[in-house]
Amino acid sequence: MLLRGFLRRVVVSAPLLGALSGAAVASAIVLTSDEAVAKTSVESRYGFERTWNAALRLVRVDMGFKVVEKDDAAGYVMFEYKSPESGNKPSSGSIELVRSRDDDALVSVIVQLPQMPRYHEMTLADSLTRKMRTEYGEAPLRVTKSKDAGAPDTGESAP
Numbered sequence: 001m002l003l004r005g006f007l008r009r010v011v012v013s014a015p016l017l018g019a020l021s022g023a024a025v026a027s028a029i030v031l032t033s034d035e036a037v038a039k040t041s042v043e044s045r046y047g048f049e050r051t052w053n054a055a056l057r058l059v060r061v062d063m064g065f066k067v068v069e070k071d072d073a074a075g076y077v078m079f080e081y082k083s084p085e086s087g088n089k090p091s092s093g094s095i096e097l098v099r100s101r102d103d104d105a106l107v108s109v110i111v112q113l114p115q116m117p118r119y120h121e122m123t124l125a126d127s128l129t130r131k132m133r134t135e136y137g138e139a140p141l142r143v144t145k146s147k148d149a150g151a152p153d154t155g156e157s158a159p
Contacts, residue, residue: 040121043106045139046132048075048099051107054132055095058124062131065093075099081113083120091115095128 044051052072059065059079070077081093091113098108109128111121133139 039110039112040118040125041108041110042125042129044097044109044129044132045106045141046136048097048107050132050136051097051109051128054135055097055109055128058128058131059095062127063124066090068092081116081120083116086116093124095124 046054052075056067056070056077059077060067065079065081068078068080075097076094078092078094080090082088082090092115093113094111096110096112098110100106100108109125111125111128113120113124
């Protein structure tokens with residue numbers, strides 16, 4: 001009789017214990033994981049102005065996305081990204097251009113589509129790179145300034 005009561009409690013509490021354990025694990029994962037911040041970064045050798053113009057035209061004209069906010073001085077454009085995978089439901093997207101201190105240096109282009117799989121960002125970044133190559137030709141090589149470039153010419157030739 002005592003054994004039957006014990007078995008009844010074990011049978012009833014086993015599903016409850018399983019459900020509680022599952023909920024605890026799910027809660028732990030959700031509460032301890034960082035927000036998924038996906039972003040794809042590429043480097044542009046076309047300079048800030050050309051890269052900015054190409055990025056804005058890609059988003060607005062080529063892709064037909066609605067531009068929500070843009071600031072060329074700060075170097076970002078925010079837009080509504082639509083994909084057939086999401087049933088054409090818009091999600092937020094952004095392209096940020098980060099200037100280097102050196103005007104001749106590379107421009108970092110950061111594409112973010114936080115609600116989409118990373119390959120969407122990669123595809124958008126590849127489209128921008130391809131657009132610049134098509135419209136502007138091959139990217140210019142970085143010009144490195146020599147140490148003596150700023151030295152005054154003394155009129156003497158090197159031996």
